[in-house]
Amino acid sequence: MPTRYRQVAISTDVENLDRAWLEQHFAGREAYMRTRFIVARRGNDTALVEVARPDSSSLFSNVERVRVLATPDMCRYVVAPEIDTAVPSQMAQVALENPGVPCTIVEGSYSHVSFLLNPQPLQLHVFDIVPPFPSKLLDQVQRVLAVAEDLPPIIAVPTFVDSRSELDRVCHPLPSEVLVPCRGSGIEFPGTKVSYLDERPSSADWILLGCERSQQIHRWFYGSRASMVDICPTSFLSKSHDGNRTITRCCLIQEGVETRPQGIYVPWGASLAEVRLGIERVVEAVGVPWTRT
Structure with a gap:
């Protein structure tokens, strides 16, 4: 992928897109000092050419x-005004939506044109517990x-565990009262009272839908452990899971990023900067083979 779309x-309406013709046509012609690649078009057909000039100012x-x-059989020209062609992951998304060709050329926002050749974007597994919807972690990853x-082409691949389904799986029928960490969870159960741990409600015979941090808070408030359905992400990530390509969250992390066998962990209330650092850790661990030229 080019370092800059400039x-x-x-070059539109060229006479021919055959390899030999293009090589002869552009050899010896004047080119602007910034030009390294030429998108040659004839009608709806497109070819991509690289040119080299003397080392000159x-x-x-x-x-x-x-x-x-x-060559034209290898290219697809896509007009996508919503795409910033300077951002590799946005370009990777267009390539993903246009499979079967090695070279995706995009005319994006501001009519800027760039390309992604031989796309092999990193599949970043985003593992999160829902609700609330949308997943905060997925939203943050996509925003980053x-x-x-400056990051390589990355596609976020979400995997969610619905805490409501997990409670239903473990507790049949549902208990009369459920304790969840906070209102931000957005959890409701018909016919079941939902209480919020962060509001320190009066003690009741409830089931805690939470994790080890929730248990610590419960023990602090009430002096005992609660019956709990565990929805910690680690509980769902098996040892065979590719932790190098996974980003998830943990309530026990106060700040920063941790690398564990199950994945790269950020705090439950991670900032965008921490999510960015987590993605960088994944890139370092995997070693994405890509080149900006």
Whole structure:
């Protein structure tokens, strides 16, 4: 993928898109000092060409070498005004939506044009407990990726566990009263009273739908452990899970990021900066093979 979309020039209505013709056509022609790639178009067909010029500070200089990177059968030209072509993960999303071609060329916002050649975006597994909806962690990951010009192409792949279904699986029938960590969970059960641990309600014979941190708070408030249905993300991540490609949350982390066998963990109330750091940890662990040129 180009480092800057200003490296990409457009040449429309060329006479021919055959490899030999393109090489002969662009060799010796003047090119702007920033130009490294040319998107050549004939009607709806497109080819991608790389050019090399003398090492010169001149505004224009003659092309010395030409290489066709992708012929028309390898290219798809996509007009997507909502896409920022400077952001690799946005480009990867377009490539994912247009499978079957090695080169995705995108005319995006501000009519800027760039491309992604041989896309192999990192599949980042985002594991979270819901409700509330939408998943806060997935939303934060997507917001980070939407503006990260320096991260490789990444596609967020969500996996959710619905805490309501987990309670129903463990407790049949549902208990008369359920204790959840806070109102932010957005949990409701018909015919079952829902109390909120952070409001320190009067003690009752309830089932705690929470995790170890919730138990610690319960023990502090009431002097005992509660009967609990565990919804800690770690409880659902098996040892065979690829932790290097997974980001999730943990209430026991106050700040920062932790690397564990099950995945990269951020605090339950993580900031965007912490989520960004978590994604960087995944990239470091996996070693994404990509090049910005």
